[in-house]
Amino acid sequence: MANNNSTERNCNQCDCDVANRVLMTGNEAVARGVYEAGVHFAAAYPGTPSTEIMENVATYADVHAQWSPNEKVALEFAIGCAVAGARAFASMKHVGLNVAADPLMTVSYSGATAGLVVVTADEPGMHSSQNEQDNRNYARMAKIPMLEPSNSQECKDYVKYAYEIFDQFGAPVLIRMTTRVCHSKSIVQLGTREQVPLATYVKNVQKFVTVPANARKLRVALEDRMDALKNYSNTTQLNRIEDNGARVGVIASGMCYNYAKELFGDTVNYLKVGFSYPLPSKLIGQFCQYLDKVYVIEENDEFIEEAVRVIGYSNVCYGKYQPSGERYLPPYGEMTVDVLRKVIYNVQLAQDMDIDSSLIVARPPTLCAGCPHRGFFYTVGKRPNTVIAGDIGCYTLGFTPPYNATDFNNCMGASVSAGAGMQQVFDKIGKGKRVVSVIGDSTFFHSGMTSLLEVVYNKSNNIVVILDNRITGMTGHQENPGTGYTLQGQSTKIADIESIVRALGVDNVRTVNPNDLAQVNNALDWAYAIKDQPTVIITKYPCALKRLTQLDKNQFSGAFTTKCHVNTEKCVGCKLCLKSGCPAISVVNKKARIDALSCVGCTVCKQICRIDAIE
């Protein structure tokens, strides 16, 4: 078990079993819930803030846990497990559910033989994401029940409830978390694992083959299921009223319930919504009917608020917008206590401070010392008449100074396919502008392969660069099909990127060491010279933070074993080495200095220095 920090003292709060009380993040608690619910199979693709869910599921030997190449594959694997008779689970970040939306919409119709639960981790405030979509809308679109836990205990409990809901209604269940629920720690009471035998698979084409004739019947049954779920929503303990005898009420879900409790305490009534699709319409009506004012507090869309207005309590409802069209609570960002207090009471606790803002220099994320992406971006950023289509990973930072390289990004794989579209337009304009599409190894496996097929099939000629750093980097070092290991540590077949690229029909392929600037430059010269065919350059060198496997040590012998230092007698303080953007280099007293603790000897700065002052 991952986090066995149990206490042996008395609990001040209640009579709970103190020996089994532990502190867990929401993600760790979901994983614990998966274990306790007797789940047999679980799959995910890493994505902040959901990543640690599957990392923690993997620590329970009774559960098969895996990284899949992408979220669609992860969900489809889980669906297969559930159809075949095992309780199954899949987790992903909010944009990951876009990738997995296709199977989600139809598994709602077919259901499964054994329980199927999916977690989506949304990102109000966009701490590490490209958009702020509200995935509660997916539950509505797929017509599946949805739960929203508000703390770690609920994260664990709701996973178990979700499997009970599946058993009762035959519906896959979506659990919506948010960053603060995922990454906050609170106290959890541990339980034991329910022993759930594998169910017997029975062939049932009316249920599992969703041809139109079958799907139409399933569609009708879906509405009956929705009716039953609406009743359940009104009666389940997951939706509960706290009556404090007030004339003002709050309806809130997820972390927003906690923010509201902090702000209002016992001065208002609460309707805490834990089962948020289908919404408990009758309960909402019962809650609102004697109130003068109802605040609806939720993150991202006005999902609950709309229902309150439709049910007929628009006149007392205060949410993200007013019927007049004016805004009230912000429609974006987190609904933290600061935000609520400012809007509702027009009060800020923060004091006015006498601070000279020039004393606070930004601290943006940067490529680490020794990052193998550095040599590539340093080189490509200097190419004239070039547009760089980036992708999702650490290398998204290629747009930042001093590289100022990347022009565009959207979602996983788009560097290659959107790059193909861009290149075709520039070709039509005819001024020789070249598109360089930049994608990482894990992202290439996720969605880049079909995009590269597009490049080949439709005769585009954008230059595709696959930055293969031998790991899924940005989410904190997860295995992927190229690394040779599975999540639970088994060695497995290595997907060879160069072979895949050739099999997709690219004839012009080169693999280079990105820390060798001359090699990178030569490869780019070679690719720019090929104007009528696709080219692929693979830069292959491990992430500087990766714990190297024996395979890596054999393949990249001597990696990260040396250090660079500045010969201060030679250094003239020209600051050219700072153009590498390496956080190990600074200029002190007009001489470059390399921090020996962080330098890993990639030698990119040494190659940039024109007077050989770096050794």
Next chain:
Amino acid sequence: MTKNILLVGVGGQGTILASKLLTLGLMQSGVDVKMSEIHGMSQRGGSVVSHIRYSDDKVYSSVVEKGSADILVAFEKMEALRYLDYLRKGAKVVVNDYEIPSMPIYSGLVEYPKGIIECLQRNADVVVIKANDEASTLGNAKAMNMVMLGTIIKLMNLEHIDWDSIIEQNVKPAYVQLNKQALARGMQLAE
């Protein structure tokens, strides 16, 4: 009464371990406790913040409200200033007198700002600790986070908790002795 602690620093400084130990100690003392940290990209060197809230009653939000921190503990000087608006009026700032440049400074655009401690002092009750030097004297600058944790324990009156056993249970055996010493040193410095 809920107490609010904000720990800020730079990725790699050990703020997360310090807040983990602090949170575990609080839980073992029987209070309700919540902790929130934002960690996204795995790169080194970003700004890191941990929110810790505890109370004899129930704690709901895991996020410290701006203007309500009972103590702001900065493992790096500039970070103290960045999060100063979280501080409650009259509350203390503990700042490690240590500079870690950020990218605009590395790349030569600006210099590391001067006068940060003076600016902090104009706005709050400031305790300045040279935690890296203190930890170096004890044998390893990395134990700086335990020196800082020691100051929090002292200033928040949490000495009654058995911190030595928390360290023993959660730190690699080779570092237990050093971390205990660093914690004790931090408590001394806060006096």
